[in-house]
Amino acid sequence: MTQTSWTRWPLREALSREGISDSRLWIGRAVRVLLLAGMLWSALAEPAFRGWGLLAGSAGLVLTGVVYVKFFQATRQHRLWPSIGLFVLLEAAAFAFHASGARVPAVVLWCGCAITSMERLPLCVALPCSAVALGAYAAVTNDNWVMTAATTVGLGLAGYVLRLDAEARGNAQRLLAQERAARKAEAETAALAERGRIAREIHDVLAHSLSAQLVHLEAARLLILRSEDLEADRDQLLERVVACRGMAREGLDGTREALSALRGEMAPVEDFLRRLTAAEGARLDVSGERRALPAEAGLAVRRVAQEALTNVRKHAPGARVSVRLEYADGDVGLVVRDSGGRGTPGELAKSGAGYGLLGMRERAELLGGTLESGPDEEGFVVRLRVPV
Numbered sequence: 001m002t003q004t005s006w007t008r009w010p011l012r013e014a015l016s017r018e019g020i021s022d023s024r025l026w027i028g029r030a031v032r033v034l035l036l037a038g039m040l041w042s043a044l045a046e047p048a049f050r051g052w053g054l055l056a057g058s059a060g061l062v063l064t065g066v067v068y069v070k071f072f073q074a075t076r077q078h079r080l081w082p083s084i085g086l087f088v089l090l091e092a093a094a095f096a097f098h099a100s101g102a103r104v105p106a107v108v109l110w111c112g113c114a115i116t117s118m119e120r121l122p123l124c125v126a127l128p129c130s131a132v133a134l135g136a137y138a139a140v141t142n143d144n145w146v147m148t149a150a151t152t153v154g155l156g157l158a159g160y161v162l163r164l165d166a167e168a169r170g171n172a173q174r175l176l177a178q179e180r181a182a183r184k185a186e187a188e189t190a191a192l193a194e195r196g197r198i199a200r201e202i203h204d205v206l207a208h209s210l211s212a213q214l215v216h217l218e219a220a221r222l223l224i225l226r227s228e229d230l231e232a233d234r235d236q237l238l239e240r241v242v243a244c245r246g247m248a249r250e251g252l253d254g255t256r257e258a259l260s261a262l263r264g265e266m267a268p269v270e271d272f273l274r275r276l277t278a279a280e281g282a283r284l285d286v287s288g289e290r291r292a293l294p295a296e297a298g299l300a301v302r303r304v305a306q307e308a309l310t311n312v313r314k315h316a317p318g319a320r321v322s323v324r325l326e327y328a329d330g331d332v333g334l335v336v337r338d339s340g341g342r343g344t345p346g347e348l349a350k351s352g353a354g355y356g357l358l359g360m361r362e363r364a365e366l367l368g369g370t371l372e373s374g375p376d377e378e379g380f381v382v383r384l385r386v387p388v
Helices: 003-007 022-045 052-078 081-098 103-120 122-140 145-226 234-264 270-281 294-317 348-349 356-366
Strands: 284-285 323-326 330-337 370-375 380-387
Touching: 003 122, 052 081, 052 103, 081 103, 081 122, 081 270, 103 145, 122 145, 145 234, 270 284, 270 294, 270 323, 284 370, 294 323, 294 330, 294 356, 330 356, 356 370, 356 380
Parallel strands: 284 323
Antiparallel strands: 323 330, 330 380, 370 380
16 A cells, blocks of 8 residues: 555545435434444443433443544544544543443444444554554453454454445545536536537628628618719619618528528528529539538538628629539538629728638638638639538
8 A cells, every 4th residue: 555545534525424325324323223222221231320320321321422423523524633532532431331331332332433443534543543442342352362353353344344435435426526517517618619609600690691781771872972863763772772671681581591500400502502692693613522511511611601702792892703612522612702893892891890701710610621711813712621
């Protein structure tokens, strides 16, 4: 054994009632009640306990029981010197009972102290205490030396077995507490991750829908400011309003789709891209062997396509846009390329917080993929690769 095992206290969980079944607790209580009743009966049966002696003996047994409980509490709190002091009091009480003729309470105390010390004290203290108690028992017993030796060794081993059992129970309780803490931390981490995922979905859906509406509202505002005859421009204004209404409906559909995606219910990526590019006037090409994508990968492709087209609308109005979906063996790719805008970005380019590309890159990296963006030969290109 190492020095630490000699001086180490049993775990607090091992010295408490934690992890002990109700049936075991009631059995232990029943044993203690029977021992106390047996000691009281033996004390009442002794000739020495008559009159005031009977009262004194009964009071002594009650006080001994109180000291024994205090001994349990001191060991549970890992208080070494109070535990040793209470053990000495119990041994003195055992000798007092034996000297007064109450042999049974004395033997029970010596044996109980030996077992309890071995179970609840550090081994460097438990062994001497148990040896003292068992030595006192061996010195006063009338059995032959073989029986006495077998009894003392059996009691010592019984105390050590109880110690091992308590240590195993304490370790189990500690591991259970650690597992509960780990599960709680895991649940909190999962909740935070889910909140981040929901936040990304809200940003991506609303950024695409609201920026599209801003385009048409800005055009309507400029038309009103520059128009000299609003009645003549009525059709154009109505067209912009209808387009805004369509974008609002698209945003509502996108929100519903995001909620469905969070539940794991999504339409095929190609269908989504076809609707998106048709609404934006972009060209869609699909290459590779088509297959169903995992929910997270499909969601990343959708949102990156939306964000890239939103950026084209904001920063390069009027540009020709091509979208390419590439199925590879171990991943899926998306390329969104524009030819450079022919119009002026205007106030729409100032909308948003500038986190679009950063959010797309974070989304890709969370899935173990990559996102590259930058100027191309003609305009701007966004490339996404996500493992599947």
